[in-house]
Amino acid sequence: MKKGRKYLQLFLSTFKLSAFxxxxxxxxxxxxxxxxVEKLHWIEEDEMLDLTAIAQSAPGxxxxxxxxxxxxxxxxxxxxxxxxxxxxxxxxIILSVISLFYAAFRSNQIVNLLLKGMAAGVVAxxxxxxxxxxxxxxxxxxxxxxLIMVAAFIATVWFDVNVxxxxxxxxxxxxxxxLWCSKYSKKEEKK
Numbered sequence: 279m280k281k282g283r284k285y286l287q288l289f290l291s292t293f294k295l296s297a298f299x300x301x302x303x304x305x306x307x308x309x310x311x312x313x314x315v316e317k318l319h320w321i322e323e324d325e326m327l328d329l330t331a332i333a334q335s336a337p338g339x340x341x342x343x344x345x346x347x348x349x350x351x352x353x354x355x356x357x358x359x360x361x362x363x364x365x366x367x368x369x370x371i372i373l374s375v376i377s378l379f380y381a382a383f384r385s386n387q388i389v390n391l392l393l394k395g396m397a398a399g400v401v402a403x404x405x406x407x408x409x410x411x412x413x414x415x416x417x418x419x420x421x422x423x424x425l426i427m428v429a430a431f432i433a434t435v436w437f438d439v440n441v442x443x444x445x446x447x448x449x450x451x452x453x454x455x456x457l458w459c460s461k462y463s464k465k466e467e468k469k
Contacts, residue, residue, distance in 0.1 A: 281353070285360045287318070288353055292345050292364030297372075299341075300396045305403045306341045306365075307333075308410060310348055320352045327414060335445055341365055422455050 291313050299306045307330050314321045321329070329351065333343035342365055349361025376383060383389045415423050426448050433439040 284353055285356060288349055288357055289360045289364040291318075292349070292361045293368060296341065296345075296365045297368035300400060304340065304407055305400055307344055308403065308407045310344060311410075314348055314352065321348065323414065325351070327411060330411070335449060422451070426451060 292310075295306055295309050295313065299309060311323075311326050311330075315323055315326050326348075329344060329347040333340050333347055336343045342362060345361040345365040346358045350358035353360065412427060415427055430444045430448055433444050434441060
């Protein structure tokens with residue numbers, strides 16, 4: 279595929295996803311996965327999980343972070359720029375139009391019902407993300423990632439631990455585990 283067409287497809291894909299996705303970054307991630315992993319085959323499943331983890335951990339909106347990472351992976355620096363534009367333009371346009379008519383929208387019962395319906399849809403999409411990514415982790419049958427996932431869920435839901443703390447501790451445990459595995463595999467290679 280020619281580079282110009284690839285950049286156009288990156289832009290149009292992220293523009294369409296961003297324009298028709300309501301509910302924030304956690305909603306757009308499974309749609310990006312379907313587009314770039316399943317449909318276009320530009321990114322592997324495991325790599326998408328890694329990109330999602332990085333996008334969640336980095337400061338800023340997860341949708342923008344994920345689009346930068348996916349765009350960079352698929353098309354380099356220009357790919358990252360193109361996907362950011364595709365992700366940011368739809369909300370910018372929509373919010374600009376809404377701000378012009380805010381007074382009329384504010385008290386409209388139909389608009390309020392529409393927003394409540396979108397909120398219900400967002401819950402369903404986020405549940406899909408959790409199920410899909412959780413099942414991918416469970417399929418690998420690795421003990422530590424499974425324990426981290428369960429512990430993070432319990433800490434945030436039942437003990438109301440701050441999500442940032444959960445992410446930092448999970449990242450630290452995962453990083454230490456990776457270092458330990460790396461050193462252990464080097465020792466095994468020397469034998």
